[in-house]
Amino acid sequence: MVETIQQLNGQSMAAGLNDRGYTVINSLLDDGECRSLIGLYDEDARFRKRVVMQSHGYGKGEYRYLSYPLPDLIQNIRTDIYPKLVPIANAWHEAMKMDVRFPQNHAEFLERCHKAGQVKPTPLILKYEASDYNCLHQDLYGEHVFPLQLAILLSAPGDDFSGGEFVLTEQRPRMQSRVHVVPLKRGDAVVFAVNNRPVAGTRGNYKVVMRHGVSEIRNGKRFTAGIIFHDAG
8 A cells, every 4th residue: 555655646646637536546455455444344443423324315325434543544545645635736726716725744734624623533434235325425524625535445346246336426617517437446546526626618717516426236235435634523
């Protein structure tokens, strides 16, 4: 995992994110690391909250927010990938004429969140079974929002589950929405826009609203780790 993060090419990631609103990191985690995160799901002491999606109209399935201190694997991904994404995040805010800029160090950004009362950790593990799905949504949680996040597929498509594609939509001004279906293998991560992203138009940049979700699981179980860089209030 560490070597994969070190080798990430910022320009390549920026190209995908600027063109489509997402980019895929192949084989961020190996099979053993994926299984270790799945194994955490039933360890109650690791989590601060469990959410049953159907109870809130979010879809069908469930997820659990991890507690601080985060598992080392999640903590290291969150800390080490954040600096790779900061130049893209700051460029997006500049293009969208947003005043906020992000520090290079993730601890500094978390300090900003915590001073504003956003102190609850947001990394989570999601579990889906047959007929479960996740409605299109955004993970915002407060005033301070880092504009990129990532999801890591922990289960193997075709072996552990079928269906359950990761889906993104772009709501474009005065145009029909654009849909992306992102194919992932176990251990792959997708980095994507949390909320808005800039798109170059004939009269300058404009904002596109992004949402993400998961299509219906046809059979089996699908586990995902979600890493959000801002904390919640």
